[in-house]
Amino acid sequence: MKEVVFSGIQPSGSLTIGNYLGALKNFKPLQEEYQCIYCLVDLHALTVEQDPKFLRKNTLQLLALYLAAGLDPYKSIVFIQSHVPEHSELQWLLNTITPLGQLQRMTQYKSKSKLQEENIQAGLLNYPVLMASDILLYQTKYVPVGEDQRQHIELTRDLAMRFNSRYSDTFVMPEIMTPKVGAKVMSLQDPTSKMSKSDSDPNSYILILDDEKTILRKVKRAVTDSLNNFSYNEDQIGLRNLIDIYCAFEEINHSEIVSRYESLGYGKFKEDLAEIIIEGLKPIKNRYEEYIADRSELENIYRMGADKARKIAYKTLRKAYKKVGLIPR
Ligand code: AQP
Secondary structure, eight states: OOOEEEEEEOOSSSOBHHHIIIIIHHHHHHTTTSEEEEEEOHHHHTTSOOOHHHHHHHHHHHHHHHHHTTOOTTTSEEEEGGGOTHHHHHHHHHHTTOOHHHHHTOHHHHHHHHTTTTSOOHHHHHHHHHHHHHHHTTTOSEEEOOGGGHHHHHHHHHHHHHHHHHHSSOSOOOEEEOOSSSSSOBOSSOTTSBOOTTOSOGGGOOBTTOOHHHHHHHHHHSOOOSSOOOOOOTTOHHHHHHHHHHHHHHTOOHHHHHHHHTTTHHHHHHHHHHHHHHHHHHHHHHHHHHHHHOHHHHHHHHHHHHHHHHHHHHHHHHHHHHHHTOOOO
């Protein structure tokens, strides 16, 4: 029996290179060694207001990107979260053992609730419990995600531990799996905050599907500093972020980049970086165009994925229901 890897991405917009380097890029190589389950977490996207038309479009776009990034729907299970109702059902059980205070301390809740300060929705607070349910339903061992999800994985572990110790062993204890570089790509306009697909400033992020000119323009506009000192350090966080992006695309060490560009300067570095991003994304973009054009194939894939996912999810849910004293259906 292979160990299980589970991860998901929200169709809350078009994917950034942050989503790519922190998560998507790392999905494909795991398929050989593990039973991989990759979800399109559409219910999570509802924690902020979505235009229904765009949500549908973004969900199919995300599926096409998963496939373009090399996910094989016959090796991995690829499905849409809302097609497997067990996710919401297990969430309810987990809600009953989740302390409110722990949810209120979540960094992502604190930052996103600022954007809806007048009218904070309960779904935003509860989102990490749904994420715990996503992970625990599949007896997941590893969760490949970006660094911003660490706190949510910790909560998932706490809930698994609480449930297991109250009702006996039910869930596998999951572990976070983050990439060595690219685990936290920062905004190009404000390198103190992370790059996000829902940022209101499009210059703060690069999308996987951005065209070449746009990528070059965004990289050139990226905030650096006026020190004119090409080095990798804590005081030059804008430059450091760009070097990290370079390292993640090229899979080389930052000291190699510093020695390559210390005499060439910021301008040449930015030009080359844009080129590296463009080249790195090109194969995915090309394959994406093929997948997105075949709507019926996308439908076959997500239906097949949901059928497989439901079989596993139902088994776990049934076990959890029995343990807490619910009469099996
Ligand atoms: N800036 C980032 N650097 C590295 N990894 C990142 N991830 C997100 N941003 C970065 C990783 O991408 C995966 C999918 O994330 P998500 O869509 O489920 O939610 P998110 O973390 O909230 O991503 P965004 O882009 O910030 O979306 P919005 O703006 O909708 O909230 C996760 O593995 C995440 O760690």
